[in-house]
Amino acid sequence: MKLPFAEPYKIKSVESISRSTRSERTEWIRSAHYNIFQLKSHQVFIDLLTDSGTGAMSDRQWAAIMTGDESYAGSRSFDELHSTVQELTGFPYLLPTHQGRAAENVLFSVLVKEGDHIPGNAHFDTTKGHIEFRKAHAVDCTVDEAYDPVNPYPFKGNIDTDKLKKELKKHHEKIPFILITATCNTAGGQPVSMKNIREVKKLADQYNKLLVMDAARFAENAWFIKTREKEYANRPIREILLEMCSFFDAMTMSAKKDGIVNIGGMIALKDKELYKKASTFNILFEGYLTYGGLAGRDLAALAQGLRESSDFDYLESRMQQVTWLGTAMKDAGIPLIEPFGGHALFIDALRFYPEVPREQFPAQTLVIELYLEGGIRSVEIGTLMADRDPVTRENRYPKLELVRLALPRRVYTQNHLAYVAAAVRNIKAGSSRIKTGYRIVNEAPILRHFTVELEPVGS
Numbered sequence: 001m002k003l004p005f006a007e008p009y010k011i012k013s014v015e016s017i018s019r020s021t022r023s024e025r026t027e028w029i030r031s032a033h034y035n036i037f038q039l040k041s042h043q044v045f046i047d048l049l050t051d052s053g054t055g056a057m058s059d060r061q062w063a064a065i066m067t068g069d070e071s072y073a074g075s076r077s078f079d080e081l082h083s084t085v086q087e088l089t090g091f092p093y094l095l096p097t098h099q100g101r102a103a104e105n106v107l108f109s110v111l112v113k114e115g116d117h118i119p120g121n122a123h124f125d126t127t128k129g130h131i132e133f134r135k136a137h138a139v140d141c142t143v144d145e146a147y148d149p150v151n152p153y154p155f156k157g158n159i160d161t162d163k164l165k166k167e168l169k170k171h172h173e174k175i176p177f178i179l180i181t182a183t184c185n186t187a188g189g190q191p192v193s194m195k196n197i198r199e200v201k202k203l204a205d206q207y208n209k210l211l212v213m214d215a216a217r218f219a220e221n222a223w224f225i226k227t228r229e230k231e232y233a234n235r236p237i238r239e240i241l242l243e244m245c246s247f248f249d250a251m252t253m254s255a256k257k258d259g260i261v262n263i264g265g266m267i268a269l270k271d272k273e274l275y276k277k278a279s280t281f282n283i284l285f286e287g288y289l290t291y292g293g294l295a296g297r298d299l300a301a302l303a304q305g306l307r308e309s310s311d312f313d314y315l316e317s318r319m320q321q322v323t324w325l326g327t328a329m330k331d332a333g334i335p336l337i338e339p340f341g342g343h344a345l346f347i348d349a350l351r352f353y354p355e356v357p358r359e360q361f362p363a364q365t366l367v368i369e370l371y372l373e374g375g376i377r378s379v380e381i382g383t384l385m386a387d388r389d390p391v392t393r394e395n396r397y398p399k400l401e402l403v404r405l406a407l408p409r410r411v412y413t414q415n416h417l418a419y420v421a422a423a424v425r426n427i428k429a430g431s432s433r434i435k436t437g438y439r440i441v442n443e444a445p446i447l448r449h450f451t452v453e454l455e456p457v458g459s
Contacts, residue, residue, distance in 0.1 A: 005320050008313040009410060012059060019045055020375050029371055033453035034438055036367055036377050045375030046416055048405040051343045052216075053099075053256035053263060055409030058308060061260070061301040068297025071290075077299040078290040081266075084303040088238060088310055089215075089245040091268035093275040095282045098293030099265040100216055100254025101126040102286055107252055107267050109281045110274065111210070112136050117171045120179030121159045122146065122186035125385050127179070127214065129447045132390050139167055146187040147399040149337050149348045154228040155193040156339075157184030157221075159200050168207045177210035178203075182221040182244070186381060188402065189217075189341020191224035194232065194244065201247040213251040215268075218244065219258040220342035223315040237312050250274065257343065260305035260409050264298050309409075318342075321407055324414065328421040334428055337402065344406040347424070349382060352403075353434055358383060360437030360457050363401045366427070369434070370403070374423030378405050384449045 020028075020043065032038035036049065047054065057065075069076035082094045097103040108130050112118065116136035123131065123138040131138045141163040145153035159180065168175060178200060182192040204211040222240040226232050232240055245251065249271065255264035267282075269275045279289055286293040294302075308314055319342065326340040335351035349356075349363035356362035363382035370376050382401035389396055405420065442453040 005317070007317045007410075009058070009317075017045055018042060022372060025372050025375055029368060033441065034364075034368055034456070035449075035452055035454060036371060036379065037450050039371075039377060043375075044371075044377045046412065046420060047377045048344075048407065048420070049377045049379050051257055051406040051408055052254060053261070054411065055256075055260045055262075056411050057260060057262070057301060057305065058410075061304045061308075064300035064304045065297040068295065068300040070296040073288055073290055075290050075296045075299065077296040077303070081299045081303040081306075084306050085266070085268055088241055088306060089251070089268055090242055091245065091251065091270060093269040093272065095267040095269075095275070095278055095286075095289065096292030096294055096299060097265040097267065097282065097286050098263060099256060100214075100252060101130065101265075102293060103252035103254070103265045103267045104130045106278055106281045106285055107212070107250065108134065109285075110277045111176045111212075113176075115174055116176055117167065117174045118177065118179055119159075119164055119167045119175065121157055121181055121184045121192065123179065124181060124185050124214070125387075125447060125449070127181070128387075133446060135390075141167060142184070142187055146184070146190060149335065149351070149400070152339060154191075154339060155196060155224075156187050156190035157182065157192040158196040159192070161196075161199050161203060164200065164203055168203060168209070172207050172209075175207070175209055177212045177249075179212050179214060180248075181214040181216075183217045183224070183342045185217070185343075188337035188346040188400070189220075189344045189404075190337075190339075191221045191228070191342065193229055194225050194240070195229065197244060197247050210249040211247060213245070213248045214253075215245075215251040216254040216257040217343055218251075218253070219309045219315060220318070222310070223312070223319060224342060226312075237315065238310050241310060255302050255305070258306070258309045259302045260309050261298065261302045264294055264302045266292070266302075318407070318409060321412075321414075321417065325405070325407070325417045325421060328418070329424055332421065332425045332428065334424055337400070344404045346381070346400075347403040347405070349380075349401045349403055352428070352431060353437075355435045356437045358397055358401065359395065360439065361454075362437055363403050364454070365434060365437040366403045368438070369427050370423060373427050374419065376405075376420055376423055378403050380404075380449065384452060387446065387448055 114135040146156040335348040337346040353362040363380040386396040438454040
């Protein structure tokens with residue numbers, strides 16, 4: 001008999017979490033104006049809001065915390081991180097930042113100006129925010145398969161090269177770089193193939209454009225390449241990572257994902273002149289070049305975390321968790337984005353709540369119901385997050401209206417996941433009674449989903 005899969009780690013420390021009653025949760029979400037971001041952590045039982053900075057660090061990472069060098073300049077911990085990044089990616093220049101959106105802010109301050117067009121694969125919310133804040137345009141060139149929830153296409157994060165060619169021909173003078181997010185969060189945590197990266201690089205070179213990677217989950221993307229592209233089946237993860245990165249001119253990273261740390265980010269570059277230009281903004285926004293808004297202990301923990309996240313056994317265990325939860329929900333008839341992504345499960349809210357009008361935010365409606373049912377915090381990736389058109393100020397309705405259940409790294413057990421699956425099943429059983437959603441009471445002019453205030457329609 002084949003032995004069942006088991007996680008390649010054991011638990012050394014635990015953190016208490018608290019159950020609550022439905023009546024308590026009803027009052028808490030009302031007080032939070034039906035915005036899941038405004039809940040207190042003690043009001044949440046299982047937190048699947050994000051996989052960003054919520055993972056469990058290893059014993060070796062905690063040991064690195066104790067040996068971190070807190071020198072303002074020339075820190076030994078920076079040297080450790082720098083050498084690790086070079087080993088895993090091949091990039092010779094490194095700028096640490098305090099998180100991923102800070103890395104975008106620094107690099108985009110050099111590269112993006114008003115009127116620019118930034119083609120890419122389904123830009124994430126903060127990426128689009130940084131682009132539009134600079135009065136530039138994020139242009140989605142994702143393959144059409146990404147917007148068919150049940151299409152089994154294995155690389156739904158890919159860029160459609162025909163769409164990209166049209167954009168390059170039409171706006172080549174306004175395009176400073178092409179962006180690939182690997183894996184692509186907004187498309188459902190979907191991977192980008194090595195073949196596609198290679199093809200996009202050819203186009204970038206043809207038009208003399210930089211190719212930039214959002215590398216927050218690049219190790220997970222390498223795992224998908226290994227398991228879904230036949231020619232890479234026998235290649236080690238780190239070898240695949242090096243080949244992936246070889247096609248890019250620069251990368252930004254929220255290290256709170258595949259760095260498995262609670263805070264941190266970075267920019268890695270190949271060109272010395274671009275490094276020099278970005279360095280000015282890094283000092284202005286983040287701090288000195290060898291700490292970039294982080295303590296030395298954070299740099300040391302990140303170096304160790306990058307080594308651990310690029311380990312095949314770790315990646316396999318993470319994907320097994322996602323697959324187990326996805327299979328449990330699919331077997332119960334829950335409409336999901338398929339194939340399952342790397343860091344999360346994505347519920348298709350348009351199929352889950354077909355009678356809730358899009359202007360009443362069906363995905364956010366499901367987010368709230370999931371919290372009320374089980375104290376589970378998830379997040380809407382749909383119309384709320386898509387924000388308003390910066391010119392017309394009308395709501396933008398994306399092709400997909402999703403609820404993301406993001407799994408923190410090395411945090412929850414299979415029993416926790418079984419609880420989540422049961423809660424979603426319970427909501428599905430009563431989904432036909434939900435015909436109305438929520439309306440906006442108050443919102444910010446950009447990235448509104450973080451602070452938006454809502455109320456139930458009909459209240």
